Amino acid sequence: MKRYLFSRLRHIVPVVFGVVTVVFLLIHLIPGDPVEIMLGESALAAQKEELRRELHLDRPVAIQYGEFLLGLAKGDLGTSFRSREPVLREILRRVPATFLLSAASILVALLIAVPLGILSALRQHSLFDHLSGFLAMLGLSMPNFWLGPLLILIFSLGLGLFPVSGYGTAGHLVLPAVTMGTGMAAILMRMLRSSLLEEIRQDYVRAACARGLSRRAAVVRHALANSLIPVLTVMGLQFGALLSGSIITETIFSWPGIGRLTIQAIEARDYPLVQGCILFIAICTVIVNLLTDLLYSRLDPRIRYE
Amino acid sequence: MSERASWRTLPGRVARNRAAVAGAAVVLLFLLVAVLAPWLAPYDPGAQALDSGLSGPSWSHWLGQDRLGRDLLSRLVYGARISVAVGLGTVSLSLLIGLLVGSASGFFGGKVDHVLMRLADVLLAFPGILLAIAITSVLGPSLRNVLIALCALGWVGYARLIRGQILKVKEMEFVQSATAVGSPPVRLLLVHILPNAISPVIVEATFGIARAIVAEAGLSFLGLGVSPPTPSWGAMINEGRHFLFVAPHLTTVPGLAIMITVMAFNFLGDGIRDAMDVREEIR
Numbered sequence: 001m002k003r004y005l006f007s008r009l010r011h012i013v014p015v016v017f018g019v020v021t022v023v024f025l026l027i028h029l030i031p032g033d034p035v036e037i038m039l040g041e042s043a044l045a046a047q048k049e050e051l052r053r054e055l056h057l058d059r060p061v062a063i064q065y066g067e068f069l070l071g072l073a074k075g076d077l078g079t080s081f082r083s084r085e086p087v088l089r090e091i092l093r094r095v096p097a098t099f100l101l102s103a104a105s106i107l108v109a110l111l112i113a114v115p116l117g118i119l120s121a122l123r124q125h126s127l128f129d130h131l132s133g134f135l136a137m138l139g140l141s142m143p144n145f146w147l148g149p150l151l152i153l154i155f156s157l158g159l160g161l162f163p164v165s166g167y168g169t170a171g172h173l174v175l176p177a178v179t180m181g182t183g184m185a186a187i188l189m190r191m192l193r194s195s196l197l198e199e200i201r202q203d204y205v206r207a208a209c210a211r212g213l214s215r216r217a218a219v220v221r222h223a224l225a226n227s228l229i230p231v232l233t234v235m236g237l238q239f240g241a242l243l244s245g246s247i248i249t250e251t252i253f254s255w256p257g258i259g260r261l262t263i264q265a266i267e268a269r270d271y272p273l274v275q276g277c278i279l280f281i282a283i284c285t286v287i288v289n290l291l292t293d294l295l296y297s298r299l300d301p302r303i304r305y306e
Numbered sequence: 307m308s309e310r311a312s313w314r315t316l317p318g319r320v321a322r323n324r325a326a327v328a329g330a331a332v333v334l335l336f337l338l339v340a341v342l343a344p345w346l347a348p349y350d351p352g353a354q355a356l357d358s359g360l361s362g363p364s365w366s367h368w369l370g371q372d373r374l375g376r377d378l379l380s381r382l383v384y385g386a387r388i389s390v391a392v393g394l395g396t397v398s399l400s401l402l403i404g405l406l407v408g409s410a411s412g413f414f415g416g417k418v419d420h421v422l423m424r425l426a427d428v429l430l431a432f433p434g435i436l437l438a439i440a441i442t443s444v445l446g447p448s449l450r451n452v453l454i455a456l457c458a459l460g461w462v463g464y465a466r467l468i469r470g471q472i473l474k475v476k477e478m479e480f481v482q483s484a485t486a487v488g489s490p491p492v493r494l495l496l497v498h499i500l501p502n503a504i505s506p507v508i509v510e511a512t513f514g515i516a517r518a519i520v521a522e523a524g525l526s527f528l529g530l531g532v533s534p535p536t537p538s539w540g541a542m543i544n545e546g547r548h549f550l551f552v553a554p555h556l557t558t559v560p561g562l563a564i565m566i567t568v569m570a571f572n573f574l575g576d577g578i579r580d581a582m583d584v585r586e587e588i589r
Contacts, residue, residue, distance in 0.1 A: 016431075022428060241434045248528065
């Protein structure tokens with residue numbers, strides 16, 4: 001296991017380094033003068049000079065990159081133009097809201113995907129199977145930025161069951177979590193169905209049935225655990241997409257997380273904050289992917305030896 | 307079945323899948339609407355009538371009017387052009403880059419492969435439309451920048467798929483024979499390997515168009531897509547959501563258009579995948 005961990009770590013170090021470099025280049029190679037883009041064309045020359053000095057843009061790019069890396073090593077992501085606060089502090093303040101929303105979305109996805117996936121596999125080619133297949137396709141094709149307003153229209157404005165937007169109570173969490181969880185539910189449901197169908201055909205399930213276990217009991221007691229392994233992996237790999245999707249969902253529901261912070265930073269042309277948010281989401285994705293890999297190798301030891 | 311025969315019988319095999327046929331019909335309709343937009347749209351999509359803003363569907367405006375009194379149907383029809391341009395543009399460019407990178411990576415192997423695939427790994431660390439958001443926030447909203455942003459990550463999936471296919475086909479006997487009789491490397495790649503490695507790429511491209519349409523609409527929803535007043539389905543949803551209570555059609559109509567189009571491409575992609583039986587090869 002240790003050797004596998006080291007091999008994975010050796011793989012992700014250059015990836016993290018690459019991510020940091022891409023984000024740095026994105027912000028520092030803006031066509032035109034970044035200071036003018038940030039302050040607008042009407043800004044005074046003195047203001048531009050001051051900002052250029054403050055951002056160290058008056059130094060060569062290589063020096064700026066070196067300083068950026070040194071700062072990162074010390075946990076310094078720069079200072080927000082808007083709030084004048086350290087970027088990392090601003091991001092960390094928003095982390096709980098985004099993680100709460102992500103966890104709730106995963107829960108919603110599992111609550112929909114697991115029963116539908118299992119029943120579809122058990123009743124393959126039935127009307128139920130076709131119907132849940134169609135629902136999964138609907139979930140995959142319905143973008144967050146439409147589903148969110150649609151849910152607000154029906155459940156907030158129409159039925160008055162949940163607040164339109166905001167943060168603080170369990171009621172505030174429901175619609176954003178459903179918005180974000182639906183797409184993931186569709187992916188997990190399709191995955192669980194096909195993975196379970198594969199397991200059902202294995203000899204050990206047939207042997208369990210031959211020993212007198214009903215087909216349903218054999219599937220639930222034996223095949224389900226094995227079929228959940230790839231589902232867990234997909235769930236882990238989808239976490240990054242969830243974080244990226246939070247940018248849209250949090251904007252719709254005014255949810256005070258990192259996604260909304262990213263859009264607010266973009267609107268305010270607060271580039272250090274934009275850079276910090278993008279970097280934070282990308283690094284979180286790399287870490288969760290690593291943890292997923294490790295979990296997968298723990299659950300299925302064959303992976304470690306491949 | 308030989309590769310050539312397999313391609314010849316493909317439409318027949320896809321036609322046996324009812325969902326795929328329905329998907330193909332909707333895709334065709336969507337393309338026609340986009341091409342014939344100037345003739346189909348009843349009004350100029352930018353023409354404003356402020357006194358009748360937010361009006362619901364009527365005989366003169368079948369789908370109603372937006373905040374500025376612009377005809378929703380005309381904007382929807384013209385919006386299809388942006389979706390087609392981004393969908394086809396992103397997939398074509400990404401496919402071209404992916405084909406070049408994936409071929410170089412899989413065919414030459416070694417250091418070339420290592421460097422290109424590590425670059426792909428770095429880009430894949432940016433989930434969903436995160437990189438596209440970052441790029442368009444820096445470059446500014448425009449159709450060209452949306453294409454750049456979506457292609458920046460779009461090529462990676464194709465490159466990895468093509469690389470994997472080339473590595474597999476390269477080991478097949480007919481390629482080994484062609485190598486043994488002295489076929490030059492470029493001919494080997496273009497004539498023998500690529501035509502036999504392309505099937506899963508076609509399937510992936512069909513899904514890719516759907517993904518690009520959603521991504522463009524998502525960027526436009528965030529104000530990072532095509533610049534207003536150019537009609538885009540995502541921007542229309544964003545404009546409409548501020549009037550959900552008084553004019554819900556402004557949000558529901560473009561949303562339905564996106565969902566139906568994306569679903570059609572997904573059904574068609576599923577049908578082609580099943581007909582080609584390349585399920586195992588797609589990521």
